[in-house]
Amino acid sequence: xxxxxQLTQRQLVDFTNNFGVAVEHVRKQPPRDVHEIFIISNxxxxxxxxxxxxxxxxxxxxxxxYMPKPGTLSMLYALELPSSGGATTWCxxxxxxxALSDEHKASLVxxxxxxxxxxxxxxxxxxxxxxxxxxxxxxxxxxxxxGPHLTKHIVGIDAAESDRILSRLYEHLDEPRFxxxxxxxxxxxxxxxxxxxxxxxxxxxxxxxxxxxxxxIYNDGHQFPKMAIGPCKRLSFSSRAQVHCDRIKNxxxxxxxxxxxxxxxxxxxxxxxxxxxxxxxxxxxQAIHSTNERDAGRLGWPYIELEDDT
Ligand code: OGA
Ligand code: MN
Numbered sequence: 198x199x200x201x202x203q204l205t206q207r208q209l210v211d212f213t214n215n216f217g218v219a220v221e222h223v224r225k226q227p228p229r230d231v232h233e234i235f236i237i238s239n240x241x242x243x244x245x246x247x248x249x250x251x252x253x254x255x256x257x258x259x260x261x262x263y264m265p266k267p268g269t270l271s272m273l274y275a276l277e278l279p280s281s282g283g284a285t286t287w288c289x290x291x292x293x294x295x296a297l298s299d300e301h302k303a304s305l306v307x308x309x310x311x312x313x314x315x316x317x318x319x320x321x322x323x324x325x326x327x328x329x330x331x332x333x334x335x336x337x338x339x340x341x342x343x344g345p346h347l348t349k350h351i352v353g354i355d356a357a358e359s360d361r362i363l364s365r366l367y368e369h370l371d372e373p374r375f376x377x378x379x380x381x382x383x384x385x386x387x388x389x390x391x392x393x394x395x396x397x398x399x400x401x402x403x404x405x406x407x408x409x410x411x412x413x414i415y416n417d418g419h420q421f422p423k424m425a426i427g428p429c430k431r432l433s434f435s436s437r438a439q440v441h442c443d444r445i446k447n448x449x450x451x452x453x454x455x456x457x458x459x460x461x462x463x464x465x466x467x468x469x470x471x472x473x474x475x476x477x478x479x480x481x482x483q484a485i486h487s488t489n490e491r492d493a494g495r496l497g498w499p500y501i502e503l504e505d506d507t
Contacts, residue, residue, distance in 0.1 A: 198379070199386040202274075206231035209274055209386070216270050216388070217414035223264065224249060224319060230434055237273065237409040239401075252279075252403045257288060257370055257395040258346035262312040265325050266416035267391060274386045277408035282401030286378040290340035291393045293375045294330060305329050309352045310343050310363070326352050329366075333392050340393040341366060370395065 205214070210233045213219040222235035226248065228235075236248030261268035273285070294302070308329040314320050329351065331342040345367050351359040379387060389396065401407055 199388075200382065201384040202386055203384060204274060204386070206234045206410060209272065209412055210234065212386075213270075213412040213414065215271050216370060219412045222411070222413050223261070224316075233412055235411040235413060238277075238407060239403065239409050240277075240406050240408055248408070250398070250406075252283075252401050252407065254400040255398040257344035257367070257397045258348040259342065259344060259395050260393045260413065261391070261415070262327060262342070262344075263314040263320055263325055264415075265321065267312075267327070268413050269392060269416050270388060270390055270414040272386060272388045272412045274410045275381045275383055275408075276410065277406045278381050278383060279401040279405035279407050282399050283407050284378050284380045285387070286376050287389060287399045288370050288397075289332075289375045289377075289393065290342065290370065290395055290397045291338050293370050293372070294339050294341045296375075297369070300414045300502055302330075302396045304362075308362070311352060312347045313349045314347065333390075336393075338393065340369065342392075343367070344370070344397075345396045346397070358452050 206229075210219045210231055213233070217232040221232045224235070226236055237250050238246070238248030239250075239252040240247050253290055258268060260271045281292055297305075309326045310329050311324050311326045312326070327342055329341065329343055330339050332339050343363060343364075348363065350356060354362075379385070
């Protein structure tokens, strides 16, 4: 979470490109200057919606799971917000998986589920399916990969049994202990990893405007420099710390986007876990997650201590 930024579309795309390659969304939108930006909005111009997703409730999903290679990282940036509603909630699907009983976990081994977009034209000609439990390529951690918005049914079993399995999992994912809800402020930018998380949005009044810009990184296997950052318990949300490390080009500074209440959910389930990248924009910096020297050694990452200047 990066708060209170004033970005142009180009800056958002440049920032996104620190983490991979921002690619134009598969859902077509009217021509715009920066085609990698996908508009999420209920705003209408001459009776036509300028963006996607309207104002209705959106239930849990992982972006682009209806594609054979779904989205990995997504970024969402708030430009106009309604006076009520429209909060976005993320579910930590690794924590949800971990919390299942051993028997329940065992019952999911080998299961795959079909994912499909509700706009039929968005779908591939062939049925797209993914494992019900996926393993993150970077962390090796397992997580649940089903959600009510885009998952249709479990492959190869009868419909009633499939419904039973899925509704039991959805009920589990709905437990607030796995959630972080973000009440948006103007200028908030949120970066998330779609593989170990699902997200949903509450509805908001149709008569009000909500305008967000989205960028998308697909499953491009982008590798970026990895670095473990030493313990920084005293740092709280939005505190700043100088990072002295010659492996970071143009370090300037990193603003640590720590929310002390939810550090694990915000940063843990993402690929950004433990990663730090050189900032190419003075106004934008990367989220990092504190870890310890032993973990860093195991991962083979360089380890640096932070100097706290708060
Ligand atoms: C998305 C999405 C939710 C929101 O952009 O993929 O689900 O809060 N957005 O706008
Ligand atoms: Mn989404």
